[in-house]
Amino acid sequence: MVGTMDLLTLLFLLLLNIVGICNGGVTSRYVRKAEPSVDMPLDAFPPPPGFNAPEQVHITQGDHDGRSVIVSWVTPDEKYPNVVTHWEANSKRKHKTHSIIKTYRYFNYSSGYIHHATIKRLKYDTKYFYQLGSGNATRRFHFTTPPKVGPDVPYTFGIIGDLGQTYDSNQTFEHYVSNPEGQAVLFVGDLSCADDHPQHDNRRWDSWGRFVEKSTAYQAWIWVPGNHELDYAPEIGENVPFKPYTHRYHVPYRASQSTCPLWYSIKRASAYIIVLSSYSAYGKYTPQYAWLEKELPKVNRAETPWLIVLLHSPWYNSNSYHYMEGESMRVAFESWFVQHKVDLVVAGHVHSYERTNRFSDVQYNITNRLSTPVKDPSAPVYLTIGDGGNIEGLADRFTEPQPSYSAYREASFGHAMLDIKNRTHAHFTWHRNHDNEAVVADSQWLFNRYWYPEEEHC
Ligand SMILES: *[C@@H]1O[C@H](CO)[C@@H](O)[C@H](O)[C@H]1NC(C)=O
Ligand SMILES: *[C@@H]1O[C@H](CO)[C@@H](O)[C@H](O)[C@H]1NC(C)=O
Ligand SMILES: *[C@@H]1O[C@H](CO)[C@@H](O)[C@H](O)[C@H]1NC(C)=O
Ligand SMILES: *[C@@H]1O[C@H](CO)[C@@H](O)[C@H](O)[C@H]1NC(C)=O
Ligand SMILES: *[C@@H]1O[C@H](CO)[C@@H](O)[C@H](O)[C@H]1NC(C)=O
Ligand SMILES: [Fe+2]
Numbered sequence: 001m002v003g004t005m006d007l008l009t010l011l012f013l014l015l016l017n018i019v020g021i022c023n024g025g026v027t028s029r030y031v032r033k034a035e036p037s038v039d040m041p042l043d044a045f046p047p048p049p050g051f052n053a054p055e056q057v058h059i060t061q062g063d064h065d066g067r068s069v070i071v072s073w074v075t076p077d078e079k080y081p082n083v084v085t086h087w088e089a090n091s092k093r094k095h096k097t098h099s100i101i102k103t104y105r106y107f108n109y110s111s112g113y114i115h116h117a118t119i120k121r122l123k124y125d126t127k128y129f130y131q132l133g134s135g136n137a138t139r140r141f142h143f144t145t146p147p148k149v150g151p152d153v154p155y156t157f158g159i160i161g162d163l164g165q166t167y168d169s170n171q172t173f174e175h176y177v178s179n180p181e182g183q184a185v186l187f188v189g190d191l192s193c194a195d196d197h198p199q200h201d202n203r204r205w206d207s208w209g210r211f212v213e214k215s216t217a218y219q220a221w222i223w224v225p226g227n228h229e230l231d232y233a234p235e236i237g238e239n240v241p242f243k244p245y246t247h248r249y250h251v252p253y254r255a256s257q258s259t260c261p262l263w264y265s266i267k268r269a270s271a272y273i274i275v276l277s278s279y280s281a282y283g284k285y286t287p288q289y290a291w292l293e294k295e296l297p298k299v300n301r302a303e304t305p306w307l308i309v310l311l312h313s314p315w316y317n318s319n320s321y322h323y324m325e326g327e328s329m330r331v332a333f334e335s336w337f338v339q340h341k342v343d344l345v346v347a348g349h350v351h352s353y354e355r356t357n358r359f360s361d362v363q364y365n366i367t368n369r370l371s372t373p374v375k376d377p378s379a380p381v382y383l384t385i386g387d388g389g390n391i392e393g394l395a396d397r398f399t400e401p402q403p404s405y406s407a408y409r410e411a412s413f414g415h416a417m418l419d420i421k422n423r424t425h426a427h428f429t430w431h432r433n434h435d436n437e438a439v440v441a442d443s444q445w446l447f448n449r450y451w452y453p454e455e456e457h458c
Helices: 002-023 167-177 203-211 243-248 287-298 327-339
Strands: 055-061 069-075 083-088 095-098 100-102 113-119 127-132 139-144 155-160 184-187 221-223 264-268 271-275 306-310 344-347 353-356 381-385 406-410 414-420 425-432 442-447
Touching: 055 139, 055 203, 055 221, 069 127, 083 113, 095 113, 155 167, 155 381, 167 203, 167 414, 203 243, 221 271, 271 287, 287 327, 353 425, 353 442, 381 414, 381 425, 406 442
Parallel strands: 155 184, 184 221, 271 306, 306 344, 344 381
Antiparallel strands: 055 069, 069 113, 083 095, 083 127, 100 113, 127 139, 155 414, 264 271, 353 381, 353 406, 414 425, 425 442
């Protein structure tokens, strides 16, 4: 009997050891050269030549399933032409779609004419060209629509957060662009960071639009609102939150029965992507809460196995920067994420990189006071990828000791890739700027929570 106990104890200790090795969180010792993040000059990416030439071109998914594309651009001088012409790569038949035109004022800034045109009824998995402008200011671009939604459709997403427009941002962006694998970008908020300039200098929204055009004009970027999108500044008479962001970046929120562009969902290939707003009300009875409550049961994992949530302010983050800012939203929604077996939650905001093990903290109630995160195979992996390079610099003060939920953390700029292979497997990699694109600083095979809820190897 005693012998058996000893054996069991030994086995238990061995197991602990293995688990310990597996989850013994890594705080990378990589030390990035400390240099300030400085914004690139306003004219680093000058407007294209030609009178009234369309600029800041960007596309995003335009419906729930991926057969529509919203094309957005700015004409600086005149409203017209407000047309996008598109054609299939192997066809001469051209189609025209008219844009709706928005303008706005912010403090003493007046925007150009911001166009949004939704091209509908496209074919899946097809290359299209599109053309904007007229005369010698004509510009031509192309995109490829996603494959038809289905459970084993492979698809590769780039993941970028908190990009801003510093020289570091340029490095992150160029690094991502140099990776030929990325088919669309999950952008987890904080776009231009114009609000870091006096009176939120909105020319910085324009310069950002030109900076990222060489990717955003060619592949869909899926947008998530961050705190730098708020542009809430009553002291200068600007008291409408999200004004520049919502005028410039349109998303297909109505297609998912959302009543607000700040939260919505799309299906793309084998992924179901839910976008939440950390800076909109989410308590019980609020529109966002009511929407998410109805949304999660709609996800059909037989059609879209990969359930991914994007939001700006992380729930699991062991950095002292922005520590616990995401806590009240975690309390509101985490039990739903565990119940519905969300695969992955991607956040930004904290300017460093962190990946968690599958942990949850959902037992707590006001009488039992159980508030320690515990290992939970139904919990998502949480990624914090606010390390795009914005002007506020790196968040390099991690809390010690590293909590058990934290698998890997490092204060370096970079981006990530999510390579979905089939319904069971996806490969995640994180690429720091100071390495070549081919170098992977952190990686993890993710096993689908619905089809293959096994513990991931490390
Ligand atoms: C807006 O105001 C700022 C600061 O007062 C000033 O520097 C800038 O020239 C003004 N811009 C316009 C377009 O009036
Ligand atoms: C572009 O066309 C406009 C009028 O059509 C003309 O005034 C202008 O000189 C042209 N610019 C160039 C660079 O050819
Ligand atoms: C951005 O990066 C690219 C590629 O490294 C480089 O050619 C370009 O000069 C950079 N732009 C600025 C403004 O630094
Ligand atoms: C609080 O949690 C405990 C166990 O975790 C449970 O027995 C109890 O019913 C809960 N209280 C309420 C009010 O839900
Ligand atoms: C899914 O992809 C993984 C990784 O590429 C592979 O090992 C596995 O065999 C695939 N499963 C199926 C059913 O093809
Ligand atoms: Fe942020």
